[in-house]
Amino acid sequence: MNVQNAPDPKIPVPRGPLPILPAQRPASMVEITMDGKSVSVPQGSTLLEAARSIGIDTPTLCFLQNLTPVNVCRLCVVEVEGSRALVPACSRQAEPGMVVQTHSERVRLSRRLVLEMLVSSVDISTAPQFQKYMRRFGARPERFGEAAPPAATDERDTAEPGHHHPPEAGAATVAQPVKIDNELYVRDYGKCILCYKCVEACGVDAQNTFAIAVAGRGFGARISTEYNTPLTDSACVYCGNCIGVCPTGALMFRREYEMRQAGTWDESRQTRTDTICPYCGVGCTLTVHVQEERIVKVTSPLDQEITQGHLCIKGRFGWEWVNQKK
Amino acid sequence: MDLHFTGATPAAEEKAAVDGVPLAAIGVRRRYLLPFLHAIQDRVGWISPGALNYVSRVLDVPPAEAFGVADFYGLFSTQQQPPAVAHVCDDIACKAKGADRLRAELQKAQGPEGSSKDGKSTWRRTPCLGLCERAPAALVRVAGERHSEQALAPASASDIRAALQGTQFTPPTLRASVPQMGQAGLTLLRRVGQVNPESLAEYRASGGSLALRRAFEMGPAAVVREMIESKLAGRGGAAFPCGQKWNSMLSAALPRYLICNADESEPGTFKDRVLMEGDPYALIESMIIAGFATGCEQGYLYIRGEYPLARRRLEHAIRECRTQFFLGNNILGSGTRFDIELHVGAGAYICGEETALMNSIEGKRGEPRNKPPLPTQVGLFGKPTIIQNVETLLNVLPIVTEGGKAFAAIGTEPSTGTKLFCLSGHVEKPGVYEVPFGATLRQLLDLAGGIAGSGKLQAVLIGGAAGAFLGPQDLDTPMTFEGTRAAGAALGSAVIMPFDDTVALREILIRIASFFRDESCGQCVPCRIGTVRQEEILQRLAAGKPLLSHATELVMLNEVGQAMRDASICGLGQTASSAIESALARFPVFPGEPSEANR
Ligand SMILES: Cc1cc2nc3c(=O)[nH]c(=O)nc-3n(C[C@H](O)[C@H](O)[C@H](O)COP(=O)(O)O)c2cc1C
Ligand code: SF4
Ligand code: SF4
Ligand code: SF4
Ligand code: FES
Ligand code: FES
Secondary structure, three states, X not given: OOHHHOOOOOOOOOOOOOOOOOOOOOOOEEEEEEOOEEEEEEOOOEHHHHHHHOOXXXXXXXXXXXXXXXXXXXXXXXXXXXXXXOEEOOOOEOOOOOEEEOOOHHHHHHHHHHHHHHHHHOOOOOOOHHHHHHHHHOOOHHHHOOEXXXXXXXXXXXXXXXXXXXXXXOEOOOOOOOEOOOOOEEEOHHHOOOOOHHHHHHOOOXXXXXXXXXXXXXXXXXXXXXXXXXXXXXXXXXXXXXHHHOOOOOEXXXXXXXXXXXXOOOHHHEEEEEEEOOOOOOOOEEEEXXXXXXXXXXXXXXXOOOOOOOOOHHXXXXXXXXXXXX | OOOOOOOOOOOHHHHHHHHOOOOOOOOOHHHHHHHHHHHHHHHHOOOOHHXXXXXXXXXXXXXXXXXXXXXXXXXXXOOOOOOEEEEEEOOHHHHHOOHHHHHHHHHHHHOOXXXXXXXXXXXXXXXXXXXXXXXXXXXXXEOOOOOEEEEEOOOOHHHHHHHHHOOOXXXXXXXXXXXXXXXXXXXXXOOOOOOOOOOHHHHHHOOOOHHHHHHHHHOHHHHHHHHHHHOOEOOOOOOOEHHHHHHHHOOOOOOOEEEEEEOOOOOOOOHHHHHHHXXXXXXXXXXXXXXXXXXOOEEEEEEOOOOHHHHHHHHHHHHHHHHOOOOEOOHHHOOOOEEEXXXXXXXXXXXXXXXXXXXXXXXXXXXXXXXXXXXOOOOHXXXXXXXXXHHHHHOHHHHHHXXXXXXXXXXXXXXXXXXXXXXXXOEOOOEEEEEEOOOEHHHHHHHOOOXXXXXXXXXXXXXXXXXXXXXXXXXXXXXXXXXXXXXXOOOOOOEEEEEEOOOOHHHHHHHHHHHHHHHOOXXXXXXXXXXXXXXXXXXXXXXXXXXXXXXXXXXXXXXXXHHHHHHOOOHHHHHOOHHHHHHHHHOOOOOOOOOHHHO
């Protein structure tokens, strides 16, 4: 089935090349040593894949199987003999004879510090995976001191790169007001760890709309439309693929955001049902999240063969009529 | 691409500025993004939404991406600002020479940083402008149809104000930057100040083009052999053996590209500026030889945006060389084809990192790439690319004319040839000095007339902000790759910046920390946030207000440093703590706590 020939021309479909399906694995194998064990992986495998193949749990934040690795969070770093710095397991390919440590002092220190740096500067209240990682690596982000006051509306969006003003007191954070400019989803960049996933999903990795990009520099770097233009004036087509890949809840369905604000969001009372999207012939798998007989959110499994978890505006948001019928 | 635009439209002068940029018929169009943004910034003083839409449309780049690029670079303003802007250096060499006083005077006369009384002019702080030998320095840019840029050094508040009003000053001669000028025995500095830098004929009359002819006779393989034999190591900071790099290009796929790294933004470094201002044709000749030897037909010269004079000289030289068969399709009748495209940076230290520089030429944010693959495999526009520093390239001329063996006989066994050093801060005669490798720190300081200021040396910064501090007890350290390494430092970009005993080292350290915070590209967590935490810890220690105790702050500082060194993507994060750690290990920097050295 060719996506380009999808029957309804009004459905915004990806204009880029068809999603790349997992390539045929070449037969030749690479032998490496990991934590003292010898591991054999197909050529082209990453150290992360090698680790997973022998059950070593490697923490990741910016890696996602359906996106090109950007290797920016550095939580997955491992030690490779002969390499001065640590290397990112998510993108570094296994080379014959590599000797890798995934639990050394250096690895643990860097991972702990990466967590402490992120958690001391970003609101992780809707990113439960952090709690687990923090316990595992003994991270104590509070030691960097109390958080500095949050930025005012648009303050971070208008800062010029190059010369910050020295901090007055407290640990700098990315705290700022939530951006609510449309009916479908909100952007709470105080929760953004700058993993680049949304930018990739909006760009060549899935949507090819390029509504958002990384702007600014250093600690002022941020995800933005051009000149912080509201989404309604931007190129955004509300496919929600950025929401689908965001690991921290910085991008969130407006319904979920409002229910959380009202204190009515309760995952323990939600069901998740997989179904096939009825809108067009592509046939994406939808996971429908239902609370109190209302559809509160729609996701799509990443290992879904057809579009690898990416959807369009209808599949993602077009369910209000179901709720209305009730 | 199917792009969506906001309703903002460009003004006529913004359109005219973009349309006035000459375009080459071939190659990746997006590489015009920075040139277009420069044209708009130069014409109206900022990048407006309408102008950005126009550029995005012409280049078929999504506006959000183009904005992300414009907003990355310090010399592009995405907020409206007055057309005349003075960028006043508050970095470390200028600090030692009264930059804080200069700023206070400006503040009194012009109002606070970023403010404007008349809507026509303003001023702001900037990191090192590469004019440290004439500190304190400022760069004044006035946008308009006849836009002007001039470096003022030494700068006074009254000169800066006059320049903001349009007064043009005559730049001082290079003698102020090269105290050895005209002396016998110089190699790299031989022509600087002695031969007209704006005449190819005079360059050739002074021996220019001999090396190029020799290289054409020898052939590429022989040139690479001489390079290997010379044991020349890169002068840009990483000291990688050049011959090895050139050799690895020979088996690479075509096309291949050559880049000259003239981004020179390491605080305290100005040697490449002096070479480009003083001997631009020699750089072109070196690039042709490098291109010839490694099979590159296209060269790119990436010069930092804060070097207006060097850029004008190079623009002139490249134009002239093209008309005189010194660049183009048939250089000196040899049949060799080589041309140079000049790219101008826009205020981002990180763009000196080789892969960030490639992204910048490609019209992208200056974010370093992950290695491997190395640039010699996948470089500029995805093609095999060789990148060398300006000073490195200039060494190619004596290597070709005298031979690799003769070159290797100069200096020490591992550090061959002569070396340029950038002396600034508290020395009597600051400037660029050329000596054969092997001179000690003491000898170099003596060459520059000894310690200025109070005359009593407190500390010397070696290698720039990414380098390390040495103390009076280290004066006999040979300033070679191996000598500095043995002393726990690194030669880096050959900065030697002494501070007298009146300087508050903690302020210098905080300025260095703040530099890295500002210049981090922001891509990876250890550097983006680590540089912030590092600065905060230093601020607290300097204020005598540690969170728990002095000792716990030092533990945190140390751990942040280690994570940056170990887990950052590129050299910026990996070295962002090195100068600070070296100072804390050697000197009592903060009140109330003995340093390790005194314990
Ligand atoms: C943050 C950073 C900044 C750098 N800045 C420069 C620079 O301004 N000029 C330069 O020649 N090399 C710079 N380098 C080194 C380059 O990455 C590269 O090693 C060099 O251009 C190679 O040329 P060489 O071997 O001739 O030195 C920088 C490296 C880093 C990590
Ligand atoms: S919803 Fe997100 S991914 Fe989709 S077009 Fe808008 S910004 Fe891009
Ligand atoms: S908004 Fe979410 S997906 Fe985008 S960079 Fe931030 S954390 Fe990552
Ligand atoms: S180390 Fe710093 S400058 Fe280098 S890639 Fe990471 S954030 Fe960017
Ligand atoms: S998961 Fe590897 S760097 Fe983020
Ligand atoms: S020009 Fe001011 S420190 Fe270099």
